[in-house]
Amino acid sequence: MTEKIRTVWVPFLFISGGCVVGYTFLDWLLFIKFEVFPLDEGIVLIWLRPRIGKLHFKNSTHRFDYQVIAWVAIAVPTVIAQYYITTATGMLTQLDRVSEIDRFTKTKYYSIAHYSADKNAVSSQVNVRPSGTRHPELVFSIFFVAPMHDSAADSTKFKSNTWLAIGYSDRISDRVFDSTTEQQNKLKKFVRDSIASFNKEKLDGFSYFERINPRQMQGGFREAAEKNPIYVKGSAPIILVGERSSFESRNGQALGWTLGTFGAGAIIWLSMLVIPKIGSPKWIRDQERAQQKERQILKIVARGGEVTLCIAAVNILIFLVMAFSGLGVTLFDAHALISWGANYSPLVHQGQWFRLVTSMFLHGGLAHLAANMYGLLLAGILLEPLLGKLNFAVLYFVAGIVGSLCSIWFHPATASVGASAAIFGLYGALLVGSFLGKHDSGLPILSLLIFIGANLLIGSVTRGIDNAAHVGGLISGALMGAVLFTTARSPRQTKCQS
Numbered sequence: 001m002t003e004k005i006r007t008v009w010v011p012f013l014f015i016s017g018g019c020v021v022g023y024t025f026l027d028w029l030l031f032i033k034f035e036v037f038p039l040d041e042g043i044v045l046i047w048l049r050p051r052i053g054k055l056h057f058k059n060s061t062h063r064f065d066y067q068v069i070a071w072v073a074i075a076v077p078t079v080i081a082q083y084y085i086t087t088a089t090g091m092l093t094q095l096d097r098v099s100e101i102d103r104f105t106k107t108k109y110y111s112i113a114h115y116s117a118d119k120n121a122v123s124s125q126v127n128v129r130p131s132g133t134r135h136p137e138l139v140f141s142i143f144f145v146a147p148m149h150d151s152a153a154d155s156t157k158f159k160s161n162t163w164l165a166i167g168y169s170d171r172i173s174d175r176v177f178d179s180t181t182e183q184q185n186k187l188k189k190f191v192r193d194s195i196a197s198f199n200k201e202k203l204d205g206f207s208y209f210e211r212i213n214p215r216q217m218q219g220g221f222r223e224a225a226e227k228n229p230i231y232v233k234g235s236a237p238i239i240l241v242g243e244r245s246s247f248e249s250r251n252g253q254a255l256g257w258t259l260g261t262f263g264a265g266a267i268i269w270l271s272m273l274v275i276p277k278i279g280s281p282k283w284i285r286d287q288e289r290a291q292q293k294e295r296q297i298l299k300i301v302a303r304g305g306e307v308t309l310c311i312a313a314v315n316i317l318i319f320l321v322m323a324f325s326g327l328g329v330t331l332f333d334a335h336a337l338i339s340w341g342a343n344y345s346p347l348v349h350q351g352q353w354f355r356l357v358t359s360m361f362l363h364g365g366l367a368h369l370a371a372n373m374y375g376l377l378l379a380g381i382l383l384e385p386l387l388g389k390l391n392f393a394v395l396y397f398v399a400g401i402v403g404s405l406c407s408i409w410f411h412p413a414t415a416s417v418g419a420s421a422a423i424f425g426l427y428g429a430l431l432v433g434s435f436l437g438k439h440d441s442g443l444p445i446l447s448l449l450i451f452i453g454a455n456l457l458i459g460s461v462t463r464g465i466d467n468a469a470h471v472g473g474l475i476s477g478a479l480m481g482a483v484l485f486t487t488a489r490s491p492r493q494t495k496c497q498s
Contacts, residue, residue: 002434009270016074020081020262066272073265077258084254092208092247092271097150098162103237109210109247110240117164117203118155125224126191131333138183138414140190141169143220144198145239147230157229162238164203165212165221206242307389308380311396312373315419317362319369330364334415343416345408356404357397362417372419379426386433391484399425399477406472421469425477427452434479 089106095101098115127141144167147160170190210219225237243250327336338344340357348355363369384392401419407414431452452474
């Protein structure tokens with residue numbers, strides 16, 4: 001038991017605690033302090049997996065279960081900590097009048113004794129956009145801003161650059177729309193209901209205000225302020241969101257939940273370590289077999305993978321160009337992606353068929369790119385030497401295009417990007433090759449089935465994943481793989497027969 005605690009549990013505590021603290025610090029530094037960009041909640045158990053590998057299980061699938069539980073135990077407190085750090089940081093500045101806001105150093109929170117929000121001078125901005133980059137939903141949003149003055153009498157005398165913001169939004173599945181007219185009717189109803197709700201809002205009695213940073217303003221508040229007649233042109237609007245609860249209660253129970261979930265994960269993990277053995281002779285034999293499979297994979301990788309590397313390089317290059325053009329890093333706006341060539345059904349049906357291909361080289365953010373490039377390299381370096389460069393390239397592009405067609409068929413109002421459909425096609429071909437016994441990649445059929453099934457299951461329950469494209473790519477890749485593996489000679493076979 002002592003060896004288990006030293007070898008597995010203590011490293012888990014360091015990795016989990018370091019992830020929660022380090023990730024939270026970076027989130028505060030990049031997003032809150034310098035307002036550069038927010039981080040994505042992605043946790044990779046690179047350092048913990050070898051420790052779990054030292055445990056001996058009667059059933060080998062239990063090792064994967066331990067990895068999943070470890071991921072949850074690290075991810076849950078980390079995500080909760082981000083909410084806490086977002087609300088807990090930032091000073092509260094006491095203002096006597098709202099006009100004093102520019103005389104003080106910029107802070108996140110303000111308490112204002114005297115202010116008046118002019119409801120008669122409200123302006124608004126209505127946005128309709130695909131949710132994220134791949135969700136089968138539309139998001140209806142309306143942003144209201146009311147100019148703020150020291151008193152109601154000042155509203156007729158002075159312009160204002162400080163605005164009280166109130167927003168409403170609604171998510172609608174794109175499958176509920178049978179026509180553009182139906183979508184327009186739904187939007188009109190949403191706008192009417194939102195206006196009615198806003199008219200009932202009282203624009204006074206707030207206990208404190210939160211200042212929205214420039215990144216958050218991109219949703220529509222800035223546009224609503226800039227179209228107002230009393231907007232001070234050439235200046236950045238100051239957008240405030242009023243809060244009626246006390247300033248002291250803004251964090252809720254986030255800190256307690258962070259510490260509680262971290263402690264619960266540590267206790268659960270400690271109790272789980274009582275079950276498996278560690279360092280058994282069978283584990284040593286398993287390690288030797290795993291090393292043999294790794295050597296088999298390295299032999300295949302050494303045969304080449306130039307097309308795979310070229311495709312990955314193009315994806316990364318395009319992402320860098322988009323990032324340096326000002327779109328951000330972790331998350332690109334859906335409208336921006338459409339302008340860059342995302343797969344979008346209304347435009348494809350207007351004749352822009354190139355989007356079926358260009359969307360394969362666009363990604364919604366850094367985490368999306370990293371996940372897809374990892375999957376591409378893992379499958380590509382194994383499959384390309386077996387099929388040959390030309391066959392591999394044809395397989396990749398056909399699976400990607402079929403996946404794009406499936407996406408616009410099932411999601412007629414959603415912007416879709418990413419190489420995942422083409423990558424699923426590669427895994428479909430690998431799976432068929434394993435069934436036919438056409439390659440010795442060291443990847444057993446069961447492992448491929450679990451990998452593909454797990455990804456499809458995650459896609460079915462997770463917002464933001466286009467499973468229609470994945471299934472289309474998988475099936476087309478499997479069919480093409482069956483043809484190529486049964487009819488084409490791989491470079492390895494050709495060399496042996498010559």
